[in-house]
Amino acid sequence: MQKFDNNLKNIVIAFDIGGTNMRVGFVESSTIISRTTISTLPENGIENAAERLSEVALKNPLMSSSNIVGIGVSTAGPINPKTGVYNHPPNLHGWHNKTMKPLLKKNLDLPVWIGHDATLAALAETRIGRHKGTKNLIYVTISTGVGGGIIADGEMVTGATGGAGEVGHILVRSDGINCNVDCTGCFEGNASGPAIKKLALSKIKEGRKTILHKNKSEEIESITPEAVILASIKGDKFSEEIIMTVIENIAQGLSSLLNIFEPEALIVGGGVMKGLKHRWGEIVKLVISTALPRYRTGAPIYITEMGDDIGILGATQLVYKNLYG
Numbered sequence: 200m201q202k203f204d205n206n207l208k209n210i211v212i213a214f215d216i217g218g219t220n221m222r223v224g225f226v227e228s229s230t231i232i233s234r235t236t237i238s239t240l241p242e243n244g245i246e247n248a249a250e251r252l253s254e255v256a257l258k259n260p261l262m263s264s265s266n267i268v269g270i271g272v273s274t275a276g277p278i279n280p281k282t283g284v285y286n287h288p289p290n291l292h293g294w295h296n297k298t299m300k301p302l303l304k305k306n307l308d309l310p311v312w313i314g315h316d317a318t319l320a321a322l323a324e325t326r327i328g329r330h331k332g333t334k335n336l337i338y339v340t341i342s343t344g345v346g347g348g349i350i351a352d353g354e355m356v357t358g359a360t361g362g363a364g365e366v367g368h369i370l371v372r373s374d375g376i377n378c379n380v381d382c383t384g385c386f387e388g389n390a391s392g393p394a395i396k397k398l399a400l401s402k403i404k405e406g407r408k409t410i411l412h413k414n415k416s417e418e419i420e421s422i423t424p425e426a427v428i429l430a431s432i433k434g435d436k437f438s439e440e441i442i443m444t445v446i447e448n449i450a451q452g453l454s455s456l457l458n459i460f461e462p463e464a465l466i467v468g469g470g471v472m473k474g475l476k477h478r479w480g481e482i483v484k485l486v487i488s489t490a491l492p493r494y495r496t497g498a499p500i501y502i503t504e505m506g507d508d509i510g511i512l513g514a515t516q517l518v519y520k521n522l523y524g
């Protein structure tokens with residue numbers, strides 16, 4: 200292992216790949232020196248995405264620096280972190296059994312490390328920011344899906360082939376709705392953005408009144424999770440019932456994770472959590488009352504403070520971990 204040199208700038212080129220957007224960052228320690236966002240366009244293929252990422256990096260004046268130490272990639276999965284090969288990624292259609300590792304390495308002439316976005320988010324939380332130094336930490340993202348990253352005894356828990364951390368499919372409501380992969384009552388199926396929409400549509404079918412639509416079918420189909428959250432803030436009883444159910448589901452999911460892992464910190468991020476930030480106090484109270492008695496006096500759960508930068512910061516920490524430990 201090389202020694203981390205504080206006098207040198209240890210710059211990392213960090214890529215954050217999601218189903219819709221890809222972000223490119225030049226990062227030094229926890230400082231993002233430059234960031235660019237481009238569309239992922241997964242339908243154009245993984246090679247095309249890798250070429251466009253390389254192009255953005257090569258155009259950056261920082262590329263001429265001799266202090267770039269490596270490339271880190273944080274990506275939607277599932278992905279095998281050892282090989283960087285995708286395994287049927289639901290939001291990156293056509294990328295199954297493929298990796299962008301060799302192409303990035305060839306184009307940019309730097310070593311490449313790849314990891315699953317939620318796992319790297321957890322890694323970033325343990326190495327920089329408020330939870331720096333924690334050895335046992337869970338990161339949960341509640342967004343279009345619900346995913347998780349696990350750090351145990353300071354190490355990333357990735358499973359046999361990179362499939363660990365799918366906390367979205369633990370049971371939170373036995374009479375709940377099904378998720379995309381058809382398990383009943385799971386965290387993702389009952390607390391994600393699409394779940395909020397599904398709950399709204401099923402209530403409308405029951406004939407319930409709401410300010411969300413004026414009975415036009417196209418309006419009903421275009422209801423968004425954001426609109427439901429906003430309507431609940433405006434006092435719409437229909438929407439408030441949905442949000443209350445979602446809050447209970449989130450609390451149940453987080454309680455189970457605390458019970459199983461006993462982390463020093465359980466961090467929550469993602470778009471739905473961002474939208475429900477104003478209800479965090481209620482979520483904490485529910486977790487304290489539903490988790491094991493050891494949490495009655497308080498639960499170590501927090502909202503992430505890294506926002507949208509967490510992917511780039513996680514990718515950077517993956518490079519540092521591999522180079523400097």
Ligand SMILES: [Zn+2]
Pocket residue numbers: 367368378379380381382383385386387388
């Ligand atoms: Zn599920």
